[in-house]
Amino acid sequence: MDEHRLRERLERVEALLAGGATDGERTAAAEAKRRILERLHALACEDPPIEFRFALQDVWTRKLLLALLRRYELRPYRYRGQRYTTVMVRAPKRFIEETLWPEFQELSSMLTCYLEEVTARVVAEVHPDSSEAAEEAAPSGLAARDGE
Numbered sequence: 210m211d212e213h214r215l216r217e218r219l220e221r222v223e224a225l226l227a228g229g230a231t232d233g234e235r236t237a238a239a240e241a242k243r244r245i246l247e248r249l250h251a252l253a254c255e256d257p258p259i260e261f262r263f264a265l266q267d268v269w270t271r272k273l274l275l276a277l278l279r280r281y282e283l284r285p286y287r288y289r290g291q292r293y294t295t296v297m298v299r300a301p302k303r304f305i306e307e308t309l310w311p312e313f314q315e316l317s318s319m320l321t322c323y324l325e326e327v328t329a330r331v332v333a334e335v336h337p338d339s340s341e342a343a344e345e346a347a348p349s350g351l352a353a354r355d356g357e
Contacts, residue, residue: 269320277313278309
């Protein structure tokens with residue numbers, strides 16, 4: 210069984226674990242999760258972990274990535290002196306490319322759409338005109354600012 214299928218099974222087991230009505234169901238789901246994680250760790254021997262650096266644009270995507278890494282029992286970190294928006298992790302390349310990154314992109318897209326909708330509603334309550342600021346020529350004698 211490949212890593213992608215194992216991850217899918219793990220997600221289903223986690224759902225069972227969260228929704229288990231009896232102690233027996235929760236115990237069985239926990240045991241299944243343990244077995245799947247053991248197999249995932251064994252796959253790591255075939256594809257040894259390497260260090261990845263993610264430079265994220267905002268706090269929301271950083272928090273999402275951190276949650277996904279921890280969900281898959283990976284330890285995110287950053288080196289002293291790195292920006293707050295930088296996330297480092299050691300993981301198998303195949304896992305990052307086939308599982309984590311596609312899932313992150315899909316969830317990040319959904320989160321961005323949601324945050325844009327909420328922002329538009331809040332801004333409309335503040336004032337109905339949410340257009341950009343008008344652009345004007347700079348007065349003579351002033352140096353251009355903001356990288357212009």
